[in-house]
Amino acid sequence: MNDKDQRPVYMDHAATTFMKPEVLAAMAPYFSRYFGNPSSLYRFARESRKGVEEARSQVATALGAEPEEISFCAGGSEADNWAIKGVASALRKKGDHIITTAIEHHAVLHTCEALEKQGYRVTYLPVDEFGRVDPGDVEDAITDRTILVSVMTANNEIGTVQPITEIGRVAHAHGVLFHTDAVQAVGAVPIDVDALGIDLLSLSGHKFYGPKGTGALYIRRGTRIESLIHGGGQERGRRAGTENVPGIVGLGRAIELATADIEGHNRRIAAMRDRLIRGVLGSIPDTRLNGHPKQRLPNNANFSFRYVEGESILLLLDAHGIAASTGSACSSASLEPSHVLLAIGLPHEEAHGSLRLTLGDANTEDDVDYILEVLPEVIGRLRQISPLTPACARVPEAD
Amino acid sequence: MYTDVVMEHITNPQNVGELADADGVGEVGSPACGDIMRISIKVEGDRITDARFRTFGCAAAIASSSMATGMVRGKSLIEAWAISNADVVDALGGLPPAKVHCSVLARDAIRAAINDYRTRQGLDAWEMGSCGCCGGSGCGSRPENG
Numbered sequence: 001m002n003d004k005d006q007r008p009v010y011m012d013h014a015a016t017t018f019m020k021p022e023v024l025a026a027m028a029p030y031f032s033r034y035f036g037n038p039s040s041l042y043r044f045a046r047e048s049r050k051g052v053e054e055a056r057s058q059v060a061t062a063l064g065a066e067p068e069e070i071s072f073c074a075g076g077s078e079a080d081n082w083a084i085k086g087v088a089s090a091l092r093k094k095g096d097h098i099i100t101t102a103i104e105h106h107a108v109l110h111t112c113e114a115l116e117k118q119g120y121r122v123t124y125l126p127v128d129e130f131g132r133v134d135p136g137d138v139e140d141a142i143t144d145r146t147i148l149v150s151v152m153t154a155n156n157e158i159g160t161v162q163p164i165t166e167i168g169r170v171a172h173a174h175g176v177l178f179h180t181d182a183v184q185a186v187g188a189v190p191i192d193v194d195a196l197g198i199d200l201l202s203l204s205g206h207k208f209y210g211p212k213g214t215g216a217l218y219i220r221r222g223t224r225i226e227s228l229i230h231g232g233g234q235e236r237g238r239r240a241g242t243e244n245v246p247g248i249v250g251l252g253r254a255i256e257l258a259t260a261d262i263e264g265h266n267r268r269i270a271a272m273r274d275r276l277i278r279g280v281l282g283s284i285p286d287t288r289l290n291g292h293p294k295q296r297l298p299n300n301a302n303f304s305f306r307y308v309e310g311e312s313i314l315l316l317l318d319a320h321g322i323a324a325s326t327g328s329a330c331s332s333a334s335l336e337p338s339h340v341l342l343a344i345g346l347p348h349e350e351a352h353g354s355l356r357l358t359l360g361d362a363n364t365e366d367d368v369d370y371i372l373e374v375l376p377e378v379i380g381r382l383r384q385i386s387p388l389t390p391a392c393a394r395v396p397e398a399d
Numbered sequence: 400m401y402t403d404v405v406m407e408h409i410t411n412p413q414n415v416g417e418l419a420d421a422d423g424v425g426e427v428g429s430p431a432c433g434d435i436m437r438i439s440i441k442v443e444g445d446r447i448t449d450a451r452f453r454t455f456g457c458a459a460a461i462a463s464s465s466m467a468t469g470m471v472r473g474k475s476l477i478e479a480w481a482i483s484n485a486d487v488v489d490a491l492g493g494l495p496p497a498k499v500h501c502s503v504l505a506r507d508a509i510r511a512a513i514n515d516y517r518t519r520q521g522l523d524a525w526e527m528g529s530c531g532c533c534g535g536s537g538c539g540s541r542p543e544n545g
């Protein structure tokens with residue numbers, strides 16, 4: 001195959017999604033036409049305020065929550081910081097212990113590490129080989145000083161979906177609040193905060209075809225939490241700052257679209273993803289699928305290819321127009337590849353050889369065919385170059 | 400992020416392989432670090448007449464070994480030893496700062512191959528200097544950020 005024969009295939013939807021035209025259309029009037037500050041009293045501001053409140057209802061409906069339980073913020077990272085730091089400081093007198101997992105996004109992990117520096121204690125629970133947390137481990141870790149359990153709904157790297165109903169139940173049985181980072185789950189995992197026993201939930205607009213830099217934190221009524229951003233009285237005094245009105249409107253429309261038919265959407269995406277996984281495992285030897293075989297996001301495929309390194313895979317795929325990502329450290333400052341792949345027990349070299357492909361709404365069966373055509377060739381070429389490849393796994397050399 | 404020269408070397412690497420009758424072989428790095436480079440050389444008289452590589456590593460590591468094996472061919476052992484990692488970086492039209500250690504790895508693999516040759520000849524190994532590998536930081540598109 002010639003490197004010039006390329007077609008653009010974007011398969012990195014866990015990193016971010018394109019914004020849907022319907023979302024853009026919903027946002028458009030709120031830049032110039034309805035530019036009023038939602039906090040202002042005059043009629044001029046009424047449309048902006050209505051836009052924000054409609055979006056709040058849209059988010060609440062998507063989560064089975066009440067509108068006043070939704071607070072907008074600037075994205076998934078802020079929502080995670082807010083949930084964890086906000087509960088930690090509000091409940092400081094009650095306790096100082098937080099339970100989370102080894103495979104959380106850095107927005108959670110680094111927040112917990114920052115709290116450890118302030119004297120909080122954090123338990124980072126291990127996961128099994130598929131990336132699942134054992135609710136029994138959560139229970140065992142709870143002490144009378146525990147104030148928060150934070151476990152992500154679904155993992156961004158390997159796609160593993162956690163048993164959050166059980167984890168929420170365990171937390172509540174001990175009177176402990178339960179936060180979940182649902183940034184990757186919205187639109188893929190049906191969410192009902194009451195049925196799932198969730199007290200706080202983080203979400204991010206740009207992961208479900210909404211705008212970047214928009215997010216929300218669901219806060220169950222009555223939950224004690226401090227503000228993260230202090231200032232004006234926006235968001236019922238919980239989150240200061242003049243609202244990102246177009247962004248909020250876009251987030252609302254996006255979540256409405258993303259949760260309208262989760263099952264149908266998942267069926268279509270998972271069918272392509274399953275063909276991709278079968279094709280890759282069937283055509284490339286010494287390959288493993290990372291994550292859970294069944295309990296995984298419908299759009300996620302994560303592989304480790306032995307003997308090769310992820311960044312070079314990405315670069316060669318990019319030369320063919322394919323966008324994907326890797327858990328390789330590929331440079332050796334920390335010497336550490338993805339903490340998630342290490343937590344599921346992969347040896348370093350297999351973590352370095354990982355490739356994540358995440359499908360989205362614009363992908364087609366042709367995209368899958370194209371990747372199944374290009375990827376074996378790319379891996380074959382790199383294995384040809386690698387000193388780790390056993391001679392029997394090498395294609396005979398041309399030179 | 401990478402120059403056209405680097406991209407050309409990663410899509411079309413030169414001098415890949417092993418020399419069956421190599422006079423010297425140098426291997427540096429470790430799979431845990433995510434980089435291994437093995438360079439074999441053929442020496443006639445005082446000159447390197449052929450050099451081949453195998454590399455496990457990122458694009459910069461592959462391009463550095465592809466470039467370095469080309470640079471030493473036809474050079475005397477002293478000239479080849481004198482090739483610095485900066486020479487490799489320059490020849491590649493530059494590397495991102497976090498990837499400079501890959502050029503150091505290529506330099507060290509060449510030097511390790513030369514010393515292997517010298518040892519086989521019953522000569523003293525030359526002083527390698529400190530290993531500069533594994534000193535970079537950060538890399539491209541990582542799922543943990545998204």
Ligand SMILES: Cc1ncc(COP(=O)(O)O)c(C=O)c1O
Pocket residue numbers: 014074075076077078080105107152154155156181183184204205206213214215544545
């Ligand atoms: C699981 C998870 N949490 C948090 C974030 C951070 O979200 P944002 O980029 O909106 O800050 C991301 C993605 O970037 C994510 O995948």
